[in-house]
Amino acid sequence: MSDSQGSRREARPDGGRAPARPRVTIADVAALAGVSVGTASKALNNRGKLREETRSRVADAARQLGFRPNEMARSLLSGRSFTVGLVTTDHVGRFSLPVLLGAEDALGAGEISVFLCDTRGDAIRERHHLQALASRRVDGIIVAGRRTDPRPPLRQFLDVPVVYAMAPSQSAQDLSVAPDEEQGACEAVRHLIAAGRSRIAHITGPARHHSSQVRAAAFRRTLAEAGLAPAAGKVLYGEWNEPWGRQAVQHVLHADPRCDAVFCGSDQIARGAADSLREVGRTVPGDIALAGFDNWDVMATACRPPLTTVDMALGELGRAAAVRLLEAIDGRARSGVEYLPCRLVIRDST
Amino acid sequence: MSDSQGSRREARPDGGRAPARPRVTIADVAALAGVSVGTASKALNNRGKLREETRSRVADAARQLGFRPNEMARSLLSGRSFTVGLVTTDHVGRFSLPVLLGAEDALGAGEISVFLCDTRGDAIRERHHLQALASRRVDGIIVAGRRTDPRPPLRQFLDVPVVYAMAPSQSAQDLSVAPDEEQGACEAVRHLIAAGRSRIAHITGPARHHSSQVRAAAFRRTLAEAGLAPAAGKVLYGEWNEPWGRQAVQHVLHADPRCDAVFCGSDQIARGAADSLREVGRTVPGDIALAGFDNWDVMATACRPPLTTVDMALGELGRAAAVRLLEAIDGRARSGVEYLPCRLVIRDST
DNA sequence: ACATTTGAGGAAACCCTTTTCCTTGATTGC
DNA sequence: GCAATCAAGGAAAAGGGTTTCCTCAAATGT
Structure with a gap:
């Protein structure tokens, strides 16, 4: 049948029992x-x-x-539902969850309720959720991504404001908020340099990832500004996980035995590196200083030693997205990507 | 003023610009x-x-x-909003998130949208959210906890069905779904015994946690049924983290040098144990078999060797909670705690 | 003493959709 | 040929609030 309708209610002329709970009006x-x-x-x-x-x-x-x-009755009249949709493409939720919670917090304070929509990266599901949100007459939508790679803009079924968090929209018309990974990486590298390190390596994730590219570029640029060259001569791209950290750090040691610091693209990589260094008898931070990225506490604090790392302040990111969305709902729309500063968290590894 | 009202709408007789987006009716x-x-x-x-x-x-x-x-207009008429509230007390979300996503999945398939409410364990915030959900006329509520300790039932502002997931309600009137930790622990210990281990230790979290108690009891009972006694003579209670795993496993080795297996109350503990064992030259699983709990992939798969562990199937738990809630909304309410089976995931550590 | 303002609150329209009841014209039954 | 059925669709109520307009009485002005 028609696509633009639902046929959910089965008339239940007899089926369902009477609700029997007469709400007070x-x-x-x-x-x-x-x-x-x-x-x-x-x-x-x-x-x-x-x-x-x-x-x-x-x-x-x-x-x-x-x-x-009855909020629905009020909404019907006012034309505003005081709800927004929180759409996440991130099934596992490691990165998008803090964003969602930050947004939920900021919106809840404004008496706005949020619909949670998990698309699992599935376009069909995304479409389905957007249609549902349209039917619910949400006032706006926040789209939270798993990574910071720009994503295609929502093909809109509704004409409500949208704010992209974490993964910015590819369209410059849209408003996005994203972590300033460049600044974060920059700060981490400067911190290593300030600690007197001069042969610094960079081990990071897949080269196809936006995050890898941005952080690596910041790494190179910051080194160059200090007149330094990357240890091992190049950035090592691989995976975001510990085995890659272990493997890559051995490669670095082999290629540049006098390397005295490693800046890792993720805490997982850094933790793998820390384990590997300890196993070959290099002390951290004595012989080699180590910095990570993400401030994923289960990694950063369980690391031996606890890890200096860059915190993307994802909760803040979510809050900022919520604030921007509220502004847009109120007619004060912006566009472009807004970068929020990262924070360097210094622990024992540097 | 009165507590049972909101004064949010500020009349905006002029302030807000005209919405200017005439929805099609x-x-x-x-x-x-x-x-x-x-x-x-x-x-x-x-x-x-x-x-x-x-x-x-x-x-x-x-x-x-x-x-x-317009879903709100339909709801007004039908008396059902086709929405439910997902209330989580778990700020960090490690355990409740999978439950929430499972529930969201099951409900979304039934054309039901979910309101996300994060209470952060704060009673005020919880109350606030419940009032909002009441105003929104949700059809039901799922309460997801962080741990499996029974929790006080929702002091209800509304008379809609509630299902407790993960953390069961203290009231037997309520319906709760929880992982069958006893069965899970039992299966893990049986697996160790079947692998020929006979001197098995148990390192787990704080004694005050329900999970610790249940898993430890299952550990003891299963050993006893096989005519075995706990290695090191007792269960070691501590923290859920890696340092405790490292520390405790050394204590076990000292107390019972011929210990040949350790069942850990969490993957983090197990990972700490694995690291510590490797550092003192004991092989896993050669010398000592190791099993964890949670199947937290970042721990279980990054562990060396990858960890055999118990999966609580939290996504299933969320889905089950959703199904039970739909039944209750439909008038077919149950009560009591329903335990869902855990799954033993066998990897290289045993 | 009369017109006008003000205070307090009621009646009804409105938001959007569904559903019940009603009307109209055509067809069937006998 | 006339009553009864039926198909097709319209009119209106209902659902729970908010807002506009109106009424009525009391108070004020002159």
Whole structure:
């Protein structure tokens, strides 16, 4: 049948039992207070001209009945639902979760409820969720990605504001907020240099990842600004995991035995490197200083020694996305990518 | 003022600009198709008696206009919102996230949208969220906890069904779904015994945690059934982290040098144990077999060797919670705690 | 003493969709 | 030929709030 409709409700002319839970409505409150519904509404919302005694009588009645206005009825009238959709493409949630929670926090404070939509990177599911959000008349959408690679913009079924968090939109028309990985990487490398290290290597993730490229570029640029060259002569691209960290750090030691610091593209890589270094008898930070990226606490603090690393402040990112979305909903829309600063967290590995 | 009301809408008689995005309503569809709104509704929902040509004409108009029925208006009428609240007390989300995503998946398939509510373990915030959910007229609530310790039941502001996931409710009236940690631990220990190990130690988390107690009890019982006694003479309670795993395993080796297996209460503990064993020259699983709990992939697969561990199937747990909630919404409520089986994942450490 | 303002609150429209009931014209039954 | 059925679709109510407009009485102005 038509695509633009749902046929979910099965009429249940008999099937489902009567809900049997008659919610209390403003009519009940009005009746108890002995006023009309219009008056009750005004009393509860501090509108109109009412005697103070009437207001309190209505308030008492509302409290007594445990009345909560039906948000859907209000929305129907006001044209705003005071809800937003939180769409994540990240099934595992390691990066998008903090963003989502930050956004939820900021929005909840503004009395806005959030719909959680997990697309699992599946376009069909994404479309499905967007249609549902359209039906629910959300006021806006935040799209949180797993990585920082730019993503195709939402093919919109609705004309509500969208803010992209973490993974910016490929379209410059859209508004995106993303971590300033360049600044973060830069700060980490400067920190290593300031600690007196001069032969610094960089081990990072797959070369096809935006994050790898940005961090590596910042690494190279910062070294060059200090008149230094990368240890081992090049950036080592591989995987984001520990085995790669272990493997790559051995390669670095072999290629440049006097290497005195390693900047890793992730905490997992750094942890692998730390383990490997310890096993070949190199001390951290004595012989070799080590810095990671992500401040993933289970990695960074379980690392021996605890890891100096770059924190992308993902919760802040989510909050910022929420603030931007609220502005856009309010008509004050921006566009382009807004980069939020990363924070260097210094621990014992440097 | 009254607690049972909100005064959010600030009247915006002038402040906010006109929304200027006139959503298409069924009246627009009806007008375009040249029928009344009632007929349009029937056409779109396959109700009533209409000519096939009329139906398709309406469907065309709907498609052309990109019409999506306003879910809030439907809900207002049907008395069901087709939404549920997902309340998590778990800020970091390591355990509750998979549960939430599983629930979201199961509910989304049923055309139900979910409100995400993060209480961060704060009672005020919880209350706040519950009130919001009441206003939104959710059809039900799933409460996901971080740990498996029983939790106080929701002091309800609404009379909708609630299902507790992970952390069961302390009230037997309520319905809870939780992982069968006992069975999981049991299976892990049996697996170790079947592999020919006879001097098995158990290192786990804080004694005050329900999980520690249940797993330790299962450990003891299973050993006893096989006529064995715990290596090191007792269960070692500590923390859930790696340092404790490293420390405790040394204690075990000292107390019982012929220990040939360690069952750990978490993958983090197991990983710490693995590192520590390797450092003192004991091979895994050659000298000592090692099993963990959680199947936290970043721990279990990064462990050297990859860890045999118990998977609590949290996604399934979330899905089950969703199914139970849908049943309860439909009037088929259950009560008590339903335990879902854990799965032993066998890798190289045993 | 009369017109006008003000205070307090009621009646009804409105938001969007579904559903019930009703109307109209055509067909069938006898 | 007339009552009864049926197909097709329209009109209106309902759902729960908010807001606009209106009414009524009391107070004020002159």
